[in-house]
Amino acid sequence: MDKKRYKILVVDDDPDIVxxxxxxxxxxxxxxxxxxxGLQAVALAKEFMPDLTILDIMMPKMxxxxxxxxIRTIPExxxxxxxxxxxxxxxYSEIAAFEIGADDYITKPIKPRAMISRINALFRRELxxxxxxxxxxxxxxxxxxxxxxxxxxSKKISLPKKEFELLFFLAQNPNxxxxxxxxxxxxxxxDVYVLARTVDVHIRKVREKIGDGFIIxxxxxGYKFSGD
Numbered sequence: 001m002d003k004k005r006y007k008i009l010v011v012d013d014d015p016d017i018v019x020x021x022x023x024x025x026x027x028x029x030x031x032x033x034x035x036x037x038g039l040q041a042v043a044l045a046k047e048f049m050p051d052l053t054i055l056d057i058m059m060p061k062m063x064x065x066x067x068x069x070x071i072r073t074i075p076e077x078x079x080x081x082x083x084x085x086x087x088x089x090x091x092y093s094e095i096a097a098f099e100i101g102a103d104d105y106i107t108k109p110i111k112p113r114a115m116i117s118r119i120n121a122l123f124r125r126e127l128x129x130x131x132x133x134x135x136x137x138x139x140x141x142x143x144x145x146x147x148x149x150x151x152x153x154s155k156k157i158s159l160p161k162k163e164f165e166l167l168f169f170l171a172q173n174p175n176x177x178x179x180x181x182x183x184x185x186x187x188x189x190x191d192v193y194v195l196a197r198t199v200d201v202h203i204r205k206v207r208e209k210i211g212d213g214f215i216i217x218x219x220x221x222g223y224k225f226s227g228d
Contacts (some may be wrong), residue, residue, distance in 0.1 A: 003029035006123060009050035010034040011041040011067065012085070013059045017110065021054065024112040025119075038062025042070045049076055052119065057086040057093065065100050072101045072160065079148050079161040081122050085110070091195065098198045101160045105194070121189055136171045138227040141210060143168050152210055162187060163206050166199075167225075170215060174227035177218050199223075 008030045010021045018034045025032050033048050035041040039061045045053060053071060057064035064084060071077050083104040084097045094105050104118060136143040142151040148164055150157050159167065165187050170178070178186075180196040188194045203215055203223060216226050 003120075003123075004031070006051045007031045007033070007048060008119075009041065009045055009048055009053045011036075011038070011054060011059070011064070012056040013037060014056070017056075017085075017108075020110060020112065021115075024116060028116055028120075036060075038064065038067035038070075041067050045071050045077060046074060050080065052081040052083065052122070053077075054083045054085050057084060057088055057097070065096055068097070068100045068102060079164075081126075083119070083122075085115075094195060095198065095201070098162075098194060099201055101162065103162070103188070125189060136168065138171065138174070141171075141214060143171055150210065157209050159206065159209060163202050163209075166202050167206050167210070167215075170223065170225035171227070174225050177222050177224045179222040182222065 008025055010018055010025070010032060011034070012018050012021075013036050015036070018036070022032045022034060033044060033050070035044050037060045041053070041055070042062070053068075055064040055067055059067070062070075064086065068082050068084075071082065081103045082101060083106060084102050085106050085108065086093070087108045089107045097105050103122060106115060106118070134145050136145075140153045142154075143164075144150075145168055148159075148161070150159055150164065150167065166183065169183070169186055180199045183199050184194050184196065188198075203217075207215055214225060216224050218224060
């Protein structure tokens with residue numbers, strides 16, 4: 001993996017944390033820029049176009065959740081990685097972060113080597129997925145992995161990155177039942193701690209957009225994609 005091709009935006013109002021992350025990530029070969037608040041981060045993201053943004057939650061001018069939402073509205077950054085790095089460990093904060101489109105949620109204090117390992121794993125999984133680009137068509141649904149697009153009756157609909165990956169993974173394995181743990185491991189990765197409830201939230205959101213007839217709940221077991 002060529003780390004020099006990846007750009008990372010670090011956003012935190014604590015200058016010591018920013019310097020710690022910039023030092024360690026630069027040492028790994030990543031290109032780094034930083035911001036000290038949400039408003040600055042959104043403006044810089046439009047210019048820098050980071051492959052990954054690391055966001056604190058509690059920041060002046062604009063909190064991390066709203067910053068994440070605004071970054072996700074930038075077309076070129078819609079499917080780029082976002083990690084929350086925060087002192088807040090409450091369950092509702094974590095759920096809110098994943099609902100708004102986070103790829104990982106890491107609590108402070110920072111362990112630089114462990115964090116770099118998780119970042120490297122994100123980029124490796126992305127490279128692996130991109131090497132298997134394909135289109136899945138079933139009934140009136142078309143899913144294009146190469147362009148991250150979904151169409152219902154030839155009409156394009158918008159799915160955030162994790163919702164898309166969840167749908168694509170299930171559609172790749174029609175009629176196979178996956179538990180929540182299976183889906184967490186395959187979509188979020190084994191080195192990312194995510195609440196099982198997050199899967200249910202994402203499934204609900206996908207169904208709202210593509211209809212109820214594709215993803216079937218198997219009570220007490222998990223979910224499957226019905227291609228019939």
